[in-house]
Amino acid sequence: MTNLEDALGMMDALAGDEVAGTVPVKSVLDEKIHGHFAGAVVRKDLVKAVRGNAVVPSYVLEYLLGQYAASDHEATIQAGIDSVRKILATHYVNRNEHKFVKSEIRRKGRHRVIDKVTVTLNEKDDVHEADFENLQIKGVVIDDATVNRNPKLLVGGVWCICDIEYFHTDDPRAVPWILGSLKPIQVAGVDIEHFYEARKSFTTEEWIDLLVQSIGLNPEQFNDRGKLIALTRLIPFVERNFNVVELGPKGTGKSHTFSEFSPNGILISGGEVTVAKLFVNNASGRIGLVGYWDCVAFDEFAANRRADQNLVNVMKNYLANKSFSRGTSIYGAEASMAFIGNTTHTVPYMLKNSDLFDELPEAYRDPAWLDRIHHYIPGWEVAPIRSEMFSSGYGFVVDYLAEILRAKRTEDFSDKYKGYFTLDNSISTRDQDGIRKTFSGLMKLVHPTGEAAEGEIRALLEFAIEGRKRVKDSILRIDATMRDTAVYFRYSDKAGVWHEVATLEERQYPQLYRRAWSAVPGSGDESGVDGVGESPSPTPAVAERARHAELFQGHRDFVENQRGISFETLLLPYLAGATEIELHDPYIRLAHQGRNLVELLALIAAMKDPAEEITFKLFTVLDDDPDHEKKQLQMLTAIVQGAVQQGIKLDVAKDPGGHDRWIRTDTGWRINLGRGLDIFQKSDGGWLDFGSSRQEFRQVRAFGVTYIREED
Structure with missing residues (x-):
């Protein structure tokens, strides 16, 4: 694999690809679930075990597993898995095998298939016609009674088990495919x-x-x-x-x-x-x-x-x-x-x-x-x-x-909190509708009978209020005309005590969430929070350039077993203020090398303003061993996903330069790294080792670093 970007893009599909080779230990909850809902539950890892190359929704596979493997007896489960695999192998139409399946239908005269079916009305001939997505046949006549029983066939399509027959005539307009039967994949009732x-x-x-x-x-x-x-x-x-x-x-x-x-x-x-x-x-x-x-x-x-x-x-x-x-x-x-x-x-x-x-x-x-x-x-x-x-x-x-959920759509649990709590009158009707509908839905899911303790109702109500407050607060940022009336997203309990509800991001970033409306971009006054019409001071930028000019330039060597070295002192001062950082290191392959990268990215994330974003470009090389390569890609994918949550956009690409290891910033620094980021000696102390928490407590391998100021 030569294209590292494409390789990383494939990793979502690899997540959870493996089929468990061992039987999971059944928990106390699993015993309880099976005891009360036998026949209506299934072991969830079985979906991966039977999916194979069948590109079908999980509910299709679980429908089949529910027929054959809805048991807690391992022998029955294994027999059910074999049955479902056989059904899929025999009847599921893989898109790239449609020609073979059509030939089989012709040879046998009749064959059962699992496929997604969509129906359209042929106005010219006044008949409904079915299209089979994977089998790639169209114009199959389907009777009106079947369509009336399954109206979703007309919009979006439905996964079905169908018997298809073949009958050829000399009429060039005639379709040789005949629909013998059609059964949507869904339970009959609950x-x-x-x-x-x-x-x-x-x-x-x-x-x-x-x-x-x-x-x-x-x-x-x-x-x-x-x-x-x-x-x-x-x-x-x-x-x-x-x-x-x-x-x-x-x-x-x-x-x-x-x-x-x-x-x-x-x-x-x-x-x-x-x-x-x-x-x-x-x-x-x-x-x-x-x-x-x-x-x-x-x-x-x-x-x-x-x-x-x-x-x-x-x-x-x-x-x-x-x-x-x-x-x-x-x-x-x-x-x-x-x-x-x-x-x-x-x-x-x-x-x-x-x-x-x-x-x-x-x-x-x-x-x-x-x-x-x-x-x-x-x-x-x-x-x-x-x-x-x-x-x-x-x-x-x-x-x-x-x-079950469909059956409960006709019920309304939106008032179930009123025996305990009251919403503030400043909350508008539309805001209350949002809160009440979310609360009603959560109640139906968690407490389907409508009965719950006060504390349980409070938790769902607060979550519902928070979700609507997130909507309203963003609208107020966008539309200044809606800020005239104060809204208090709070509720009172039976004792008359008021409880304020805030979003998690409001608690986490209060200085950004609660800033003056005049500072919101697009509000008509973007002069800032602290003063109207004040010009931003150039002092920070000047100070930043002056600080960079004072940093050491030249080469430094570090000896074997030396301590007191960390990325924080070695690299971070040179990365301060940069919005684009480029790292060339062909050896980000093993777990400890990935850890080194995460520690550097974490220092950068902690140093920058939380509201700013940094682009970090990593150029590395894939491992030659396919098994190691897969682990490396999974590791890099996890690092990319973690970095973006901290405001660092990590782009990973193949390093075109061989073994050289260096860093370059958009502030004008190039740092040549003799060993790349892999400067620390291996330690087996685990979490009890002080070096696992602080880099300066680790021993290093001999390495050198050269700091070059490429521009003023």
């Missing part, structure tokens, strides 16, 4: 009363862990807040007309829930949305996605820079009123909407320079549109997905849980 009764046997903590395991995550890898954030992604499936935004770094699993979790939701690219596709086609009168799906999620929403203003306007009305008009007709729908996007800046950077909706297309930064969002999920709090974050415990077969 016993919700049993679901309620079984819930009573679980503590709130156990139940939340069960839900987290059900969406494929390991609850041991998440704190209470992290679990709540993960569950918030499920609210669009249990709450009608719920509008949520999640923006955060790449690789945090934002879209996973919407693409893999439920057959009742659809994930589409934000750039592929049209009014006709989403709402209604004026030409045909056919309603769009919102009429058929419980949740419509927009992936890579922040990357769509060419938004259709007409779409924005229609969507704005729908988000507010659950209806939309096209022509002379008014339509209503219940689909929730989720808007998912990647952030390219850190939270403090956005707070200093704009707002938390900074990444959205300009057309969607309309305060009226944003005000329709009920909750903002802070995606930057979610750690990048690692293999150990996937669950190997038992969770609901996602199709079973999806049907």
